[in-house]
Amino acid sequence: MTLVDAARSQTEMTNQDGEVIIRVRDLVVGFGEKLVMNRLNLDVYRGEVLGFVGGSGQGKSVLTRAILGLVPIRAGSIEIFGQNRNALDPAHRRALEQRWGVLFQNGALFSGLTVKQNIQMPMREMRQISQKLMDELAMLKIELVGLSIDAADKFPSELSGGMVKRAALARALALDPELLFLDEPTSGLDPIGAAEFDELISTLQHSLGLTVFMVTHDLDSLYSICDRVAALADGKVIAQGPLKNLLESPHPWLKAYFHGVRGGRLTSTFGDYRNS
């Protein structure tokens, strides 16, 4: 008990020191009669990787889309970098939107453009820089995400699933954002590809100083790269904190999630790893 509590108070202290990048308060989102988010609260701190878990259909994607401004909210507030997106005038809103990058679940690459053009799209629209620098930066981003240079001139339909994810990540990084949203980044990848992708996100997060908000179902990602985990159920964040706190949570859904058939296998190895 003492160990856990000590760890908890310690993380809470460091978290309180950190700057809050995303602050969600009393968020209510609904479609018709159904409330998907019911007075939801969430904090994301600068420089952390927050893993966001929840059952299918519980509204993980809805929350992400609400934070991004793609879904209208009924009540509550969402502050990103201390600014309430919905209260901003269009110019400031655009400026705010340029400080984040989004990796959609299926990549959402523009199918009519090559990988290089996809990456250059935000640069071309938002910045005035020479074509030469744009080419070089696009190539740099392509290398950063671990694609080969000859992928630059390929169209999205010519890429494999893993390459699409990497190309989409390169596009999300095009404007060097401070905040990165990842919607199930490792879904549809084989375990080796998924592990590589986790590694990649972790490396980039450290070298580029990113804050990462990651919706995921991948328990491996949670164990390997997330600093904190938040769990969503019944329209609320039922728990947030370091993974080990969640593992010991008595909440039935979390128990089923982490100690069920699949989760249990990984959790036990995680426990061994911690004890050793």
Place this chain on the structure above:
Amino acid sequence: MSAESLQYPPEVSLAGVGRMSLSGDWTLAASRLLEINAQKIVEHGSHATSLIIDLQAVSHLDTAGAWVINRAQRELTQARISVALERIRPEYEAMLREAAYRDFHPPPRHRSPLIFDLLVDLGASVVGAFHDFYRGVAFLGEFVSTLAYVAANPKHFRFTALVSHIESIGLRSAPIIILINILVGAIVAQQGIFQLERFGASSLAVDLIGILVLRELGVLLTSIMIAGRSGSAITAEIGSMKMREEIDALRVMGLSANEVLIAPRVLALVCALPILTFIADMSALLGGMVVAWGYGDISPVAFLSLLKAAIAFRTFAVGLIKAPFMALVIGLIAAMDGLATEGSAESLGRQVTSSVVKSIFMVIVLDGLFAMFFAAINY
């Protein structure tokens, strides 16, 4: 955020010979200023024999900033000037390492003379046209064999799908078909009366309307309208199914796209188009009759008796016989182009355009062939 509104623009300041310090935000948000300042490093640095760049005052650095600094360093090094970066903040060291300069060799692009490209395009499109024709005939064969299979196994026939497609293709197009045909009938009547009045033969306008509308215009306008309205819809539906691998899903279930998707649509077209043609004929005659009454003082009773004298049943039949063939051409072209869709949204757009253009063209060609055929058999 424009470069001008930046709070701390990137700056280069000289601190004695062979020493300069950078300050401000060296980020992509600086846009042009980033490149201008990187150029300054190179310009100032090229006077010295060795250069120390002090990075302590850099308030922000991203990969773009790191890249231009690395690139400037590289350019100076190539000019045999030794460059050292100093007092780098620890958090930026990783960034500078990630964005280390490297030569990207873009694959060389082959540029051939314009005339050569044009000739290649021309050749490719001629070959493509033959290829299309060949594929079209093959597809027709496939379609007929599907029909034969369905005829032999009637329980495989998708009657519900057929009815629903007849509704969307036939019933839902009826209002627009009626509208344009009333207008065209009226215009033909007005022009006929106006031009023939000079010869005192304005009553012949009724012959003009009757023959022109029933033999040619009714079926032609209907076919063109349906090619634009329903042909495009069929291509888009089948094309997006192809993109989402739905066609492949059918195939691996042992079902053929021809049987499940294409046969009901094409058959619906073949059923709907003659009915629509009949509606079009009647609407155009109505439009003509109204204008003849109001503009040419030909009463409806007179109009009908003149019409009866001018046309025979076969005038009407000629138009109607053509309709199912037009429907077949529209349906097959639409389905074929839908199946030829590739992965991208652009490809879907291209296929829908090509489907509409090709089917309107083929409808007109077919109408011409029918005109020659009916003339030859004196029908």
